[in-house]
Amino acid sequence: MTAIYNDYFGLKESPFSIAPNPQYLYMSDRHRDALAHLTYGIQGDGAFILLTGEVGTGKTTVCRCLLDQIPKKVDTAFILNPKLTASELLAAACDDLKIKYPKTASIKVLTDRINAYLLKAHSNDRKTVLIIDEAQNLSIEVLEQLRLLTNLETHQRKLLQIILLGQPELLTILAKPELRQLSQRITARFHLDALNRNEIASYIKHRLVVAGAKGTFFPDSAINRIYKISSGIPRVINLICDRSLLGTYSEGEIQVSPSIVKKAAREILGPTPPFKINWRYTAIASSVALIIAVLALIYSQAVEQPAPLANNQPSHSPPMQPPVIREQVMTESQPMITTSVPTTNTSIPAAELAVAPKLQEQAYPEETVLPEPAENSLEELFGHENPDTALNDLLSIWGVGFTGNAIASCRTAETIGLFCYSSITSLNEINDFNRPVVVQFKDRWFTLTSLNNDSASLEAGSQTYQIPIFEFINSWNGNFTLLWRAPPAYKGPLSRGDRGPAIDWLVNRLALINAEPLVLSAGYIFDGELETKVKQFQLSTGLTPDGIAGVKTWLKINDEDDSGTPKLTGSNS
Numbered sequence: 074m075t076a077i078y079n080d081y082f083g084l085k086e087s088p089f090s091i092a093p094n095p096q097y098l099y100m101s102d103r104h105r106d107a108l109a110h111l112t113y114g115i116q117g118d119g120a121f122i123l124l125t126g127e128v129g130t131g132k133t134t135v136c137r138c139l140l141d142q143i144p145k146k147v148d149t150a151f152i153l154n155p156k157l158t159a160s161e162l163l164a165a166a167c168d169d170l171k172i173k174y175p176k177t178a179s180i181k182v183l184t185d186r187i188n189a190y191l192l193k194a195h196s197n198d199r200k201t202v203l204i205i206d207e208a209q210n211l212s213i214e215v216l217e218q219l220r221l222l223t224n225l226e227t228h229q230r231k232l233l234q235i236i237l238l239g240q241p242e243l244l245t246i247l248a249k250p251e252l253r254q255l256s257q258r259i260t261a262r263f264h265l266d267a268l269n270r271n272e273i274a275s276y277i278k279h280r281l282v283v284a285g286a287k288g289t290f291f292p293d294s295a296i297n298r299i300y301k302i303s304s305g306i307p308r309v310i311n312l313i314c315d316r317s318l319l320g321t322y323s324e325g326e327i328q329v330s331p332s333i334v335k336k337a338a339r340e341i342l343g344p345t346p347p348f349k350i351n352w353r354y355t356a357i358a359s360s361v362a363l364i365i366a367v368l369a370l371i372y373s374q375a376v377e378q379p380a381p382l383a384n385n386q387p388s389h390s391p392p393m394q395p396p397v398i399r400e401q402v403m404t405e406s407q408p409m410i411t412t413s414v415p416t417t418n419t420s421i422p423a424a425e426l427a428v429a430p431k432l433q434e435q436a437y438p439e440e441t442v443l444p445e446p447a448e449n450s451l452e453e454l455f456g457h458e459n460p461d462t463a464l465n466d467l468l469s470i471w472g473v474g475f476t477g478n479a480i481a482s483c484r485t486a487e488t489i490g491l492f493c494y495s496s497i498t499s500l501n502e503i504n505d506f507n508r509p510v511v512v513q514f515k516d517r518w519f520t521l522t523s524l525n526n527d528s529a530s531l532e533a534g535s536q537t538y539q540i541p542i543f544e545f546i547n548s549w550n551g552n553f554t555l556l557w558r559a560p561p562a563y564k565g566p567l568s569r570g571d572r573g574p575a576i577d578w579l580v581n582r583l584a585l586i587n588a589e590p591l592v593l594s595a596g597y598i599f600d601g602e603l604e605t606k607v608k609q610f611q612l613s614t615g616l617t618p619d620g621i622a623g624v625k626t627w628l629k630i631n632d633e634d635d636s637g638t639p640k641l642t643g644s645n646s
Contacts, residue, residue: 077322082318083285083287087315089311089318091311093131098134099275101268101272101276102502102505105615105617108139108617109612110124111124111136111236113261114261115236118229118230118231120223120258121234121258121259122234123239124262125238125243126240126264129306131307131308132206136204140204146200147201148199152204152206154207155206155207155208163183163222167186184221184222191225191233194232195232201232203233204235204238205219206239208238208243209243216252216255220254223235244264267306268307269499270297271551273303275502276307276310292329293550295329297331298331302335314329316337316340317337320337453538455536457533457534460513461481463511463533468486468556473486473489486556487559490559491558492557493556494624495552498553500549503641505615508628509522509641511554512553513550514549519531519532522641523641524542526542560579561574563575566621567622568604576598577596580597582633614633
């Protein structure tokens, strides 16, 4: 049935398989950091590397991505089922590393064989990495045996590195006193969190694009429902999206609706358990609340009794002021409250009790008065009616102008070597791009020129607006368009086997960045050596090291070698 809906939506393969396929890995900021930590750990000289995260957050997929780019001089053993005894785990490691051992080998024999293998690998300038998935299932005894394996070392480094992938419970296990020696040997730690709402939209789009989709089938309303149900767990997102596409196909629709998502989630995850009231605890809580209320009433009456003496003993009146002053500060913008506080008529304590509920009620909107009044609200923004007009503003920032009333387009921009890149992303990635972008608010378009922790600057023609960052985040739908400089004769992503002016340009740009001699001859072929250089550059700039020179790789190359690229602050630096 999956193959049928693939044809229906024009997909070359299923985009939401739960198999850990590195090709479909969506590199959110946290996944990129996780991969960087694993890579750093392998390049270092420590013993243990730790990656934790909730079920389905993508730990195994990140690790498989690591294996795809691991250096050739590194031997790996990957253990998927760690519910083993110490001898069984050592035997499994020997099997993966192709170490021969007797069938009835003891722990000592297995350990000796592994140690001999590690010494030989080191003499051949090779490293060995043992990867253990679902490591929260390891027993204390097995973890201690793993620590003993890492005791073999030279003056410079450990001869065996161990990567532990596990659920958050693994952190609790490693915090136990008997494992403190192992915990002290962990040189790289990272906890993989769930995706946020914006990242889910980008995640779904990424997987659809990789599967060959020509458009998105998940509108914002469907993505909002997926976010609410999945809590940002990629594996759950995959299950819901896969079943949602099947449901959409079955109903003959083109886009996934929230109702289809809800139905798909119910079929995959089962019905949501009804909320059951524990009447016993409810009765106890109600009784406690009633007692507290009675005690509060008695206390308030006791406090009110000395009030008639306030005129005769003014020195004792201040203790009554703090609760009133606190309310006044919270609502100081409302003069009607401040005028009612300084009454000295001690014969009307009931009037004070009558005012108190109003003070408390008006204190709730405190959060709405926090932003500085100097900033603009969204209602004050007047943007362009179409994105091409906003693109005019963006091009002018790049120093490109059009005469008369001509309107720019991405196609006309390509004639001068500037390419558009449009997608859906998060604010973190926009900040990482660090260049002005065209964004959409409702049905209007603006150019984002500046971004910081407090506010965002938007331009539309000659108008400039400053809005609070939280309003920007809440109102922006994640769509953006930016400009980047393309190499000569660029037609698409460059990969192994390609040749032409764009490849020659890529070779020389990487040479400049790496401070290497320039290649003067033309006709260079994208070979394995160039692919390795591209991967190294991608890894150094936080990109997925796939060895393909696509848009994001060229964005980073622009940043490294092109001083004319406008920055997000609006200044050309």
